[in-house]
Amino acid sequence: MNEATLERGLNAFREQVDAPVAAFFSSCVSCGLCAEACLFYTETGDPKYTPIRKLEPLRRVWEQEYTLIGRVKKVLGLVEPVTDELLQEWQELLYDSCTMCARCSLVCPVGNDIAYMVRKAREGMVASGNSPTDVQAAAERAVRIGSPMGVRYKALAAQIQHIEADTGLVIPVDQVGADYMPLLSSMEVINFPEYIESLARIFQHAGLSWTLCSDAFEATNTGIQIGSSDIARELVQRIVDGAERLQVKYVIAPECGHAYTSIRWDGPDLIGRRFPFKVLHILELLDELRVSGRLKTEKPSAERITFHDPCSIGRKGGVIDSPRRLLGLVSSNFVEMKDHGTWNWCCGGGGGVSANTDAEALRTRVFRRKKDQIEETGASKLITACANCRLVIEEGLEAYNVELPMEGLTELVAHHLVED
Amino acid sequence: MNALKSIPVLVEAPATRDFCYQNTLPLLHEISHALRRLQQEQLPTTIDLNAIPFGPGDEQRLLEFLGRGEVSAHLEALGNSSVWESGYPGIWFIEHRNESGERVAFQMEITTLPAILATHPDDIAESLSSLQKALENPSLGHRIGD
Amino acid sequence: MDTNTKTLGEALRRNGVTRRGFLKFCTATASMMALPPSMVPAIAAALEQARRPSVIWLSFQECTGCTESLSRSHAPSLENLIFDHISLDYHHTLQVASGEAAEAAREAAMHANEGAYLVVVDGSIPLGNPGYSTIAGFSNLQTLEETVAGAVAVIAVGTCASFGGLPKAYPNPTGAVSVSDIVTDKPVINVPGCPPIPMVITGVLAHYLTFGTLPELDHYGRPKAFYGTSIHDRCYRRPFYDKGRFAHTFDDEGARKGWCLYKLGCKGPMTYNACATAKWNQGTSWPVESGHGCIGCAEPDFWDAGGFYNALSVPTGEISRNASYAIAAGVGVGAIAAGINQRTRNKAVRQHAEVTIEDLEKR
Numbered sequence: 036m037n038e039a040t041l042e043r044g045l046n047a048f049r050e051q052v053d054a055p056v057a058a059f060f061s062s063c064v065s066c067g068l069c070a071e072a073c074l075f076y077t078e079t080g081d082p083k084y085t086p087i088r089k090l091e092p093l094r095r096v097w098e099q100e101y102t103l104i105g106r107v108k109k110v111l112g113l114v115e116p117v118t119d120e121l122l123q124e125w126q127e128l129l130y131d132s133c134t135m136c137a138r139c140s141l142v143c144p145v146g147n148d149i150a151y152m153v154r155k156a157r158e159g160m161v162a163s164g165n166s167p168t169d170v171q172a173a174a175e176r177a178v179r180i181g182s183p184m185g186v187r188y189k190a191l192a193a194q195i196q197h198i199e200a201d202t203g204l205v206i207p208v209d210q211v212g213a214d215y216m217p218l219l220s221s222m223e224v225i226n227f228p229e230y231i232e233s234l235a236r237i238f239q240h241a242g243l244s245w246t247l248c249s250d251a252f253e254a255t256n257t258g259i260q261i262g263s264s265d266i267a268r269e270l271v272q273r274i275v276d277g278a279e280r281l282q283v284k285y286v287i288a289p290e291c292g293h294a295y296t297s298i299r300w301d302g303p304d305l306i307g308r309r310f311p312f313k314v315l316h317i318l319e320l321l322d323e324l325r326v327s328g329r330l331k332t333e334k335p336s337a338e339r340i341t342f343h344d345p346c347s348i349g350r351k352g353g354v355i356d357s358p359r360r361l362l363g364l365v366s367s368n369f370v371e372m373k374d375h376g377t378w379n380w381c382c383g384g385g386g387g388v389s390a391n392t393d394a395e396a397l398r399t400r401v402f403r404r405k406k407d408q409i410e411e412t413g414a415s416k417l418i419t420a421c422a423n424c425r426l427v428i429e430e431g432l433e434a435y436n437v438e439l440p441m442e443g444l445t446e447l448v449a450h451h452l453v454e455d
Numbered sequence: 456m457n458a459l460k461s462i463p464v465l466v467e468a469p470a471t472r473d474f475c476y477q478n479t480l481p482l483l484h485e486i487s488h489a490l491r492r493l494q495q496e497q498l499p500t501t502i503d504l505n506a507i508p509f510g511p512g513d514e515q516r517l518l519e520f521l522g523r524g525e526v527s528a529h530l531e532a533l534g535n536s537s538v539w540e541s542g543y544p545g546i547w548f549i550e551h552r553n554e555s556g557e558r559v560a561f562q563m564e565i566t567t568l569p570a571i572l573a574t575h576p577d578d579i580a581e582s583l584s585s586l587q588k589a590l591e592n593p594s595l596g597h598r599i600g601d
Numbered sequence: 602m603d604t605n606t607k608t609l610g611e612a613l614r615r616n617g618v619t620r621r622g623f624l625k626f627c628t629a630t631a632s633m634m635a636l637p638p639s640m641v642p643a644i645a646a647a648l649e650q651a652r653r654p655s656v657i658w659l660s661f662q663e664c665t666g667c668t669e670s671l672s673r674s675h676a677p678s679l680e681n682l683i684f685d686h687i688s689l690d691y692h693h694t695l696q697v698a699s700g701e702a703a704e705a706a707r708e709a710a711m712h713a714n715e716g717a718y719l720v721v722v723d724g725s726i727p728l729g730n731p732g733y734s735t736i737a738g739f740s741n742l743q744t745l746e747e748t749v750a751g752a753v754a755v756i757a758v759g760t761c762a763s764f765g766g767l768p769k770a771y772p773n774p775t776g777a778v779s780v781s782d783i784v785t786d787k788p789v790i791n792v793p794g795c796p797p798i799p800m801v802i803t804g805v806l807a808h809y810l811t812f813g814t815l816p817e818l819d820h821y822g823r824p825k826a827f828y829g830t831s832i833h834d835r836c837y838r839r840p841f842y843d844k845g846r847f848a849h850t851f852d853d854e855g856a857r858k859g860w861c862l863y864k865l866g867c868k869g870p871m872t873y874n875a876c877a878t879a880k881w882n883q884g885t886s887w888p889v890e891s892g893h894g895c896i897g898c899a900e901p902d903f904w905d906a907g908g909f910y911n912a913l914s915v916p917t918g919e920i921s922r923n924a925s926y927a928i929a930a931g932v933g934v935g936a937i938a939a940g941i942n943q944r945t946r947n948k949a950v951r952q953h954a955e956v957t958i959e960d961l962e963k964r
Contacts, residue, residue: 101945164962174961175961326495503632508837510837511837533618551629560625560628571621
């Protein structure tokens with residue numbers, strides 16, 4: 036077919052209306068509590084950013100095609116149809132101003148999972164051609180080249196060579212039968228290669244067999260961000276194929292929020308079968324190693340540090356206690372931000388927002404509260420567990436002229452290991 | 456009571472698949488997590504089975520699935536109690552009954568040995584002193600030696 | 602009252618209870634109080650030191666069902682240990698004494714335990730005409746106010762004492778009110794239910810006896826340990842509700858297969874009580890397991906909440922209550938809508954054309 040049309044979009048919306056969506060729309064009492072939970076509303080005060088309102092196109096399709104009253108109204112010409120203009124207008128609301136951080140889902144008094152519905156509404160936006168061009172381009176690179184940033188294995192091989200030469204560590208690639216297969220995000224390959232070094236250090240320290248996979252090292256999934264299950268499925272399948280080829284027991288999601296969501300939670304549903312391996316987040320693995328006594332670390336330092344929970348890993352992924360236990364291992368002076376754990380305040384760059392230049396000015400504007408919460412802790416270093424959050428926060432702090440070093444938690448733990 | 460039997464009541468056995476209330480499976484997963492905690496962190500777990508919302512047949516299914524292992528113990532204290540290890544070592548059942556034979560507690564312990572079986576240190580101390588007292592009794596030598 | 606100086610630990614040892622017996626007793630007590638098993642050591646330590654409280658039981662506008670429930674409670678030997686250990690100094694249904702001797706017992710207990718005794722009330726209090734319910738020539742209101750004056754706390758047993766119950770149902774001919782409408786300067790624990798689960802009554806008494814404190818209460822003054830989750834949330838038939846499988850009559854296929862009774866008027870979604878786990882008659886069964894929906898007897902004004910067999914709908918009432926109705930109704934409606942519309946959706950799924958990167962741009 037090779038084109039996006041309104042009709043394809045409407046069909047996708049129709050497809051996405053399932054029992055939960057129908058129940059959510061009929062339960063909404065328009066209380067507006069979700070607005071107060073959304074950083075795009077609280078930081079701008081503009082009511083158009085009220086989360087439930089972002090779902091208007093999907094709500095109209097549900098009302099007009101799935102409810103009796105809506106059908107009658109449609110026959111009588113009393114409804115406003117879903118048009119191309121409407122979808123164009125809503126592109127900003129469904130993409131630029133939503134990170135799918137799911138804070139709104141958490142506060143909804145009738146239990147509506149708004150983030151779940153935003154993810155579904157994006158399917159209709161993609162099919163009708165109303166997704167942001169930057170994210171489209173990233174998806175294209177992901178499918179054609181294998182990485183949304185256009186990173187080929189060649190680039191990774193060069194980094195591996197560098198690290199091996201600098202540190203004397205060994206980074207195995209394509210070793211059939213290894214136990215652990217860590218994934219990486221392109222951002223780590225390009226911006227934060229320290230992560231790869233830290234992995235090598237930790238696996239060697241703990242004495243575990245591991246391998247990278249040359250045709251399945253990329254963990255990010257643009258399909259999840261843009262909102263296309265078809266594309267997401269193809270990208271997940273590549274990882275599953277790679278892991279099956281190498282017969283690994285564990286696939287380790289990197290410090291990247293949506294990558295964890297896509298491989299751990301959405302993956303088996305997308306490909307329609309169970310994985311023959313287990314998926315863990317790197318922090319979960321580190322915490323397991325801590326429990327079994329395979330991490331020997333120096334005395335905790337007294338440096339005042341704080342931690343930013345990536346929404347996809349904490350609130351949506353449930354990895355909340357493991358990072359805190361690991362932080363306790365390396366620091367005796369860890370302080371929480373005002374909003375943390377389940378209730379953390381989003382950095383503003385998730386759900387594809389950071390890849391979308393249309394959203395840049397808005398993203399910087401809504402970063403203010405996160406910046407305030409970081410400053411309030413008085414910490415001299417900010418730790419996180421997502422390369423995307425890290426980049427977004429670094430850029431945000433720079434925009435507000437705040438100087439604060441950041442580090443990934445895996446890297447921090449690796450630095451504190453004691454070598455015998 | 457026999458009059459009740461004269462009322463024609465037809466009980467239809469429902470199809471097995473529809474009758475599965477699926478509360479056994481999540482519990483089994485919880486148990487496997489508890490076993491892992493026991494293995495890795497030496498942390499025992501106790502589950503109060505009276506607090507689990509079981510549907511008809513759920514308890515039976517759980518007991519059948521886990522089966523019985525090599526150890527069974529019987530306890531007489533304020534009524535009878537049974538303690539047994541399931542077919543999966545490390546998973547124990549403890550069923551307390553009162554003097555009228557009615558169940559007053561039903562628990563599962565994921566541990567190396569349920570606490571109620573171990574002898575209490577105070578009891579050991581009392582045991583030692585009463586045994587020594589018995590040994591000091593001069594008539595004992597005659598009774599055993601002769 | 603020399604028994605007051607004896608602790609439970611001493612009493613049990615004198616009765617020849619071994620340490621294992623004591624541990625078993627504590628385990629059963631924790632289970633009865635709906636406390637996690639990890640609390641057993643704390644219970645053992647507390648019970649060792651527990652002292653015998655005096656209890657005065659007052660019955661007002663009630664049907665004696667609550668007392669029946671309690672005295673029919675099973676697991677007698679363990680609860681006997683608890684009851685042997687409280688001093689039930691006045692209970693006009695159960696006590697042998699009558700007339701002036703009975704009232705004298707009440708007054709004696711009040712004087713001897715000034716500021717330390719517990720008052721248990723079942724039944725509501727009529728304010729319309731004091732003559733509607735009197736004991737020994739005193740109106741219920743007089744008796745309650747006089748008895749509560751020196752009490753440490755009041756336990757309102759049953760829906761009548763907790764919320765007014767049946768006597769308060771429309772048009773409330775006697776002007777019935779609940780205990781908490783009258784007693785405002787003392788802690789009041791509501792143990793509603795018509796009747797309450799016996800284990801819940803003893804559990805609350807056991808909590809006071811064990812820890813000497815009152816349990817944590819919800820916004821209706823009910824102990825959270827027993828009234829913390831809705832019947833619906835702990836119901837073994839909940840998976841059917843989530844899948845939209847309902848019984849529509851009491852003899853259809855759904856009823857026989859044990860599907861959700863929501864549409865037959867089950868009030869489980871708005872009712873907070875422990876029936877789904879504690880069950881009734883020695884853990885034999887409970888209403889939903891027997892095939893009948895919950896009637897919501899532990900909630901205020903349940904008699905006036907519409908017919909027992911009408912499915913929940915959205916009334917105009919309190920906000921918090923509305924929210925829970927809204928969830929229930931919303932999910933119910935959604936399930937029906939999803940059923941009707943399965944065809945629309947199936948068609949859309951069939952028409953799905955796979956999205957590839959070639960399709961992202963508009964032409």
